[in-house]
Amino acid sequence: MQNTVSAEAYVDVRLHVNGTVQALHVDSRVTLLDALRDELALTGTKKGCDQGACGACTVLADGKRVLSCLTLAAQCEGREVTTIEGLAADGRLHPVQEAFIRHDGFQCGYCTPGQIMSAVALLQEGRAGSDEEIREFMSGNLCRCGAYPNIVAAIREVAGRGSE
Ligand code: FES
Numbered sequence: 001m002q003n004t005v006s007a008e009a010y011v012d013v014r015l016h017v018n019g020t021v022q023a024l025h026v027d028s029r030v031t032l033l034d035a036l037r038d039e040l041a042l043t044g045t046k047k048g049c050d051q052g053a054c055g056a057c058t059v060l061a062d063g064k065r066v067l068s069c070l071t072l073a074a075q076c077e078g079r080e081v082t083t084i085e086g087l088a089a090d091g092r093l094h095p096v097q098e099a100f101i102r103h104d105g106f107q108c109g110y111c112t113p114g115q116i117m118s119a120v121a122l123l124q125e126g127r128a129g130s131d132e133e134i135r136e137f138m139s140g141n142l143c144r145c146g147a148y149p150n151i152v153a154a155i156r157e158v159a160g161r162g163s164e
């Protein structure tokens, strides 16, 4: 009987994750999400739907949001991947992380890493000009706990629009 996973299905991938180069030997079909969680023990990135519908797995690749459950690890060769573990610098939380805490932008916390990564990108893209805009550009990140008003308040504050 033919083996359905041949040795040729494995590839060497050099991932740049949170400023560190990681050399992996993985099945070419492994998603970035599984590579982060299972190979690199970066479990801050969450697996929700595993099919591109919830946003829990959002990370940044070259500063842009990607759904890591829909991205192959092998596609990220040479790209700069940032996960929730890579946001804090010099022992200080990222301003978006601090704002989520201040505004209670989470309850169970499962969606929170994806929400925060999306929020960081949204702010960099200049998409936080109004609450409507924030809601629109955060619409790919679902929260079963319904923390949306607090999430919007946190992003609004970091965008410099205070607590309207
Ligand atoms: S786990 Fe990737 S979008 Fe839901």
Ligand code: FES
Residues within 6 Å of the ligand: 105, 106, 107, 108, 109, 110, 111, 112, 142, 143, 144, 145, 146, 147
């Ligand atoms: S805080 Fe629970 S799913 Fe968003």
